[in-house]
Each structure stands twice: as structure tokens, then as C-alpha cells.
Amino acid sequence: MRPSPDDPWLDGTVRFPVYYEDTDFSGFVYHANYLKYFERAREELVGLDYVRGLYLRGIHYVVARMELSFHAPAQHGDLIEVATRMRISASPIGLVEQTASKVARDAGKPAIKLVSTTIKLVAVDNAGEATRVPDDVLDHYRALATSRSRT
Amino acid sequence: MRPSPDDPWLDGTVRFPVYYEDTDFSGFVYHANYLKYFERAREELVGLDYVRGLYLRGIHYVVARMELSFHAPAQHGDLIEVATRMRISASPIGLVEQTASKVARDAGKPAIKLVSTTIKLVAVDNAGEATRVPDDVLDHYRALATSRSRT
Amino acid sequence: MRPSPDDPWLDGTVRFPVYYEDTDFSGFVYHANYLKYFERAREELVGLDYVRGLYLRGIHYVVARMELSFHAPAQHGDLIEVATRMRISASPIGLVEQTASKVARDAGKPAIKLVSTTIKLVAVDNAGEATRVPDDVLDHYRALATSRSRT
Amino acid sequence: MRPSPDDPWLDGTVRFPVYYEDTDFSGFVYHANYLKYFERAREELVGLDYVRGLYLRGIHYVVARMELSFHAPAQHGDLIEVATRMRISASPIGLVEQTASKVARDAGKPAIKLVSTTIKLVAVDNAGEATRVPDDVLDHYRALATSRSRT
Numbered sequence: 001m002r003p004s005p006d007d008p009w010l011d012g013t014v015r016f017p018v019y020y021e022d023t024d025f026s027g028f029v030y031h032a033n034y035l036k037y038f039e040r041a042r043e044e045l046v047g048l049d050y051v052r053g054l055y056l057r058g059i060h061y062v063v064a065r066m067e068l069s070f071h072a073p074a075q076h077g078d079l080i081e082v083a084t085r086m087r088i089s090a091s092p093i094g095l096v097e098q099t100a101s102k103v104a105r106d107a108g109k110p111a112i113k114l115v116s117t118t119i120k121l122v123a124v125d126n127a128g129e130a131t132r133v134p135d136d137v138l139d140h141y142r143a144l145a146t147s148r149s150r151t
Numbered sequence: 152m153r154p155s156p157d158d159p160w161l162d163g164t165v166r167f168p169v170y171y172e173d174t175d176f177s178g179f180v181y182h183a184n185y186l187k188y189f190e191r192a193r194e195e196l197v198g199l200d201y202v203r204g205l206y207l208r209g210i211h212y213v214v215a216r217m218e219l220s221f222h223a224p225a226q227h228g229d230l231i232e233v234a235t236r237m238r239i240s241a242s243p244i245g246l247v248e249q250t251a252s253k254v255a256r257d258a259g260k261p262a263i264k265l266v267s268t269t270i271k272l273v274a275v276d277n278a279g280e281a282t283r284v285p286d287d288v289l290d291h292y293r294a295l296a297t298s299r300s301r302t
Numbered sequence: 303m304r305p306s307p308d309d310p311w312l313d314g315t316v317r318f319p320v321y322y323e324d325t326d327f328s329g330f331v332y333h334a335n336y337l338k339y340f341e342r343a344r345e346e347l348v349g350l351d352y353v354r355g356l357y358l359r360g361i362h363y364v365v366a367r368m369e370l371s372f373h374a375p376a377q378h379g380d381l382i383e384v385a386t387r388m389r390i391s392a393s394p395i396g397l398v399e400q401t402a403s404k405v406a407r408d409a410g411k412p413a414i415k416l417v418s419t420t421i422k423l424v425a426v427d428n429a430g431e432a433t434r435v436p437d438d439v440l441d442h443y444r445a446l447a448t449s450r451s452r453t
Numbered sequence: 454m455r456p457s458p459d460d461p462w463l464d465g466t467v468r469f470p471v472y473y474e475d476t477d478f479s480g481f482v483y484h485a486n487y488l489k490y491f492e493r494a495r496e497e498l499v500g501l502d503y504v505r506g507l508y509l510r511g512i513h514y515v516v517a518r519m520e521l522s523f524h525a526p527a528q529h530g531d532l533i534e535v536a537t538r539m540r541i542s543a544s545p546i547g548l549v550e551q552t553a554s555k556v557a558r559d560a561g562k563p564a565i566k567l568v569s570t571t572i573k574l575v576a577v578d579n580a581g582e583a584t585r586v587p588d589d590v591l592d593h594y595r596a597l598a599t600s601r602s603r604t
Contacts, residue, residue: 017199019191021483025476025529026357031365032341032474035334040170048168052228055328063333066370073364073430076478077203128375172332176325176378177508182516183323183488190485206479214484217521224515224581227327279526319501321493342472350470354530379505 007089008145014044015103018078028073029080034115035066038098041082046144054137058126061094065120071113072102079103081111088141092130094121158240159296165195166254169229179224180231185266186217189249192233197295205288209277212245216271222264223253230254232262239292243281245272309391310447316346317405320380330375331382336417337368340400343384348446356439360428363396367422373415374404381405383413390443394432396423460542461598467497468556471531481526482533487568488519491551494535499597507590511579514547518573524566525555532556534564541594545583547574 024030085097096119101111125131175181236248247270252262276282326332345353387399398421403413427433477483538550549572554564578584
């Protein structure tokens with residue numbers, strides 16, 4: 001069973017400042033750290049407590065495929081905004097599109113796109129096998145998607 | 152020249168959720184990551200832009216000594232609050248006291264102390280030599296300390 | 303100018319044990335950490351001192367695109383072997399193919415493929431602009447590729 | 454029951470190159486990363502498989518206290534050697550002394566001391582409570598200490 005076009009997209013944004021720890025000696029954010037920003041943003045979208053509850057029930061989304069394009073670098077002190085769109089379905093496969101942008105310091109200026117990614121997630125059980133997503137979980141995502149799209 | 156008892160203490164708090172990246176296979180936050188929380192909190196207290204500006208002027212605080220006590224562990228999904236007290240003076244030496252606590256999920260419950268630290272910072276120049284802190288920087292810290300204590 | 307089929311491929315392998323720091327609370331290696339293993343392996347292939355020397359001359363390879371497939375998870379105590387093939391050319395573009403495998407504990411057993419990636423690197427100058435790779439650097443890579451293929 | 458002066462000290466050294474990921478925009482190794490080097494070195498001293506086996510038996514050493522002195526910074530491309538002395542006893546408390554030094558590039562030159570630490574470890578059970586170390590574990594450490602001192 002594949003994701004259906006009827007499955008809702010969840011979307012949201014979250015911001016992370018660039019601290020010392022995020023940079024390397026080139027002066028810019030170390031490339032692997034964008035995967036941390038993206039993962040934090042997915043957790044924030046669904047809710048950390050919900051992610052944890054799912055894990056304790058034996059359901060756990062893992063990254064199966066990831067394509068990344070690096071457009072521009074960020075520096076210490078920059079504010080990174082991650083925009084996330086996620087489509088969860090009854091099938092084990094979840095799709096995610098994410099973009100990390102640098103928030104402009106001048107209000108009138110546009111954000112600068114830093115890194116974009118498309119991700120294929122797979123829901124796995126405790127044994128690491130792909131698993132169908134239970135109805136109540138799907139309902140939760142749908143309710144979340146609906147409430148977000150209203151605001 | 153040593154820190155003077157007249158030098159003001161800057162204090163503030165900041166919160167960080169515990170993401171996947173912060174934990175290890177024991178199920179708890181990896182011990183070294185508390186140093187990241189503490190460093191982020193120091194940056195937030197002074198302001199990331201100010202930290203960066205100082206760096207570009209050739210002034211840079213580095214950790215010279217650190218004592219850490221680990222009281223209790225934190226897990227994925229916990230919310231960590233770092234309380235910071237920092238005393239900067241004209242001498243190169245800055246003193247910091249920081250505590251990371253787990254914010255209680257029930258409003259009435261107290262926070263749980265996780266890790267506490269005392270830190271000796273040293274202001275260094277581009278060559279890595281200890282350097283006296285310029286008056287305007289000290290004035291900035293004093294103004295910041297005063298405005299914070301008013302709120 | 304694009305990479306030419308005549309440009310040599312550099313290849314090599316390097317091994318990293320999985321420490322506490324590499325795992326998350328799911329019990330497995332945190333996905334972003336494979337990018338660290340891959341990057342370490344590229345540095346080891348070229349030589350850390352050569353990478354640093356290039357950087358000081360104002361030449362710096364950055365990741366422009368990356369495709370990742372996650373096949374199986376690794377745990378604390380596993381030994382990860384990264385196999386790297388890299389093709390550098392006079393054009394700014396470098397191509398890399400890397401695979402992280404788990405070394406089998408029993409000598410007779412095959413390694414288990416964990417994560418594979420294809421990467422497009424771009425050589426940039428200090429201003430972050432794509433830059434042609436100087437002849438002596440190319441000669442260095444060619445000599446390295448030749449000496450490796452002999453062993 | 455406290456550590457006894459008769460308990461053996463285990464010691465050993467291990468080396469880690471400084472990769473991009475270890476540095477920050479100041480050009481030097483990010484201070485928290487020394488805790489990673491120290492922890493890796495403790496794991497290497499005891500053996501990753503033994504650490505994992507202990508964990509699966511429900512015994513797990515955690516850091517209770519740590520004192521750190523930062524003497525000099527390290528850069529990308531440096532080779533860091535961590536020297537570790539560890540004293541494990543039947544009591545839950547383990548003591549560790551560690552020093553990270555920069556290996557000199559010229560054979561005749563001395564290493565440069567970077568960071569030193571003293572650590573108090575506590576053996577805990579699955580519930581996080583301090584636990585006495587079983588005799589067979591202690592025997593393992595003693596055998597390890599003896600075999601190392603012979604080499």
C-alpha cells in the first residue's frame with residue numbers, strides 16, 4: 001500500500017539559532033548538522049511527546065532515503081528557519097520535504113535558501129520491520145494537519 | 152587584576168527540548184551534550200550577535216576550567232532549563248555558574264536538578280593570549296546586568 | 303569543464319568503531335552521524351594535512367548534492383568500514399561514492415551494507431565561488447590514485 | 454565501601470585525528486568534544502564489547518563528577534592522544550584521570566598538553582541506582598590491568 005494523494009500534508013516551521021557547536025573551522029555550519037535541524041523540525045511538527053509515545057508503542061519512523069541540495073552556507077549567529085511538509089499514510093512510507101533558510105536580519109529582505117531535502121521515511125516496529133501505521137495514529141496526524149491548515 | 156566583588160552578575164534562563172540527537176543508546180542525554188546546552192545558554196545570555204561582534208574585534212572567551220556534577224539523567228522529550236549566572240570583569244577572567252534542570256510536566260511540581268557546573272572563562276585575543284576586557288564591553292555587560300535585574 | 307572519464311578514481315577504506323556518542327535512544331547510530339563517517343573517510347583518503355594545506359591556499363571542497371540510502375542500522379560496539387571512491391578533476395566538480403558497512407564479527411561472514419551515498423562536491427575559493435582546481439593539486443590526486451591502485 | 458588502594462589502575466593510550474566535525478568557527482576543537490575523546494578512550498581501554506556486555510547485564514558506568522582544565526587548543530589535522538588511568542573497585546565508584554595531548558609532528562619534540570580531567574564514575578543498575586561491581590567484572594579489570602602493565 002502506497003501513500004495516497006488523499007493523505008493530508010502536515011506543515012510547519014521552526015527556528016534554530018546557529019551556535020558555536022554548529023560550525024566548523026571553515027566558519028560555516030558543518031554540513032551534517034542540517035540533518036539535525038531537519039530531524040528536530042520533524043519532531044517539533046509531530047510533537048516530541050507524541051514521537052516518544054509512538055516509540056514506546058513500538059512504532060518508530062526511520063530515514064530510508066534522503067536527497068540533499070546545499071545552496072548556500074550559514075554562519076554563527078544566523079537564525080535558521082526550517083519549513084517542513086510531511087505526508088504520513090497508513091502505509092509504512094512517509095514523505096517529507098524540508099527547506100532550511102537563513103532568516104534575513106532586515107525585515108524587508110527575503111530569506112536565503114540554505115539546504116533543501118526530500119526524505120522517504122519508513123515506519124518500523126521494534127524488530128526493525130516495516131509496519132502499517134495504526135488508524136488512531138493516522139487520525140492523530142489528520143487532525144493535526146487539519147488544525148494547522150486552519151491557522 | 153582579579154574579578155571584583157563590585158562586578159555585576161548577569162543572569163538568565165533558557166530552555167532546550169531533548170531531541171533524538173541529544174540521547175545515546177542508554178536512553179539518556181549523552182553527558183557531553185550538557186556542555187553544549189551550557190554554552191548555548193551563555194551565548195543566549197550575552198546575545199549571539201554580541202558574541203560574534205566581540206570575536207570579530209579579536210576578543211573571545213574560552214573555557215579554562217570547568218567542574219561538573221551530574222545529579223540525575225534526562226530523556227528524549229524532556230524540557231531542559233539552563234539557569235546561568237555570569238560575572239565578567241575588566242580582568243580576563245569571567246566566572247560562570249550554571250544549572251541544567253528538567254522542567255516538571257505538572258505545573259505544581261518542582262524542577263529536577265540534572266547537572267550543575269562552575270566555569271572559569273578567560274578572555275583571549277586572536278593570538279590566544281589572555282587579554283583585558285575593554286571598557287565599552289564591560290559597560291555593555293553592566294547595562295545588560297542592570298536591565299535584567301530590573302525585570 | 304566537466305569531470306572527464308580520464309580523471310582517475312581515488313579509493314580507500316577506513317574503519318570507525320561505534321561509540322556511545324554515535325548512538326541515540328533508539329539503540330542505533332543516529333542517522334546524521336553517517337555524514338560524519340563519510341566526511342572523515344574523505345579526509346583520510348586525501349590526507350588531513352593535504353586537506354588543511356588546500357584550505358590555507360584558499361581551496362575548499364564543499365558538498366553540493368548528496369543522495370543517501372539507509373539499508374540497515376548499526377549499534378554500539380559495531381565496527382563500521384567506509385569504502386570511498388572519489389574522482390577529482392580540473393573542473394570544480396568532484397564526484398564521490400561511499401558505502402558504510404558493518405564489519406562481520408565472524409571472519410567468514412560478509413559485511414552488512416548500512417548506508418550508501420553519492421555526493422557531488424564543488425571546489426570553492428575563499429569567497430565561496432566555484433574554482434578550477436590547480437594543476438599541482440590535480441597531479442597530487444593522480445599520483446595518489448596511481449599509488450593506491452598499485453597496492 | 455570505598456575504592457581501596459589495592460585496587461589496580463588500568464592504563465592505556467589511544468589516538469584520534471581532529472576532523473572538520475571536531476572544530477568550530479574559532480578554528481579550534483570545540484571544548485565539549487574533549488568529553489567525547491575521553492569517553493571513547495575509556496571505552497577503548499575496557500573494550501567496547503565488554504562495555505556493551507556489562508550494559509546488557511544491567512551494569513553501566515555513569516559520570517558523577519568531572520573536573521576539567523583546558524591548557525591549550527587543538528586544530529584540524531592535529532593528532533590527539535588520550536592517556537587514561539582508571540581504577541575500578543568493588544564499590545560502585547570508579548576513578549579516572551585522563552589527559553589529551555597533541556602529538557608533536559617532529560619526532561624529537563614533546564607532546565603538548567591540551568586538556569586534563571579527573572572523573573568520578575558510578576556503576577549503576579538498570580534503575581539508575583548505584584550498584585556493587587560483581588566479582589567476575591572486578592576480576593576482568595584486574596586481569597586487564599595486569600596484562601597491560603606487563604607490556
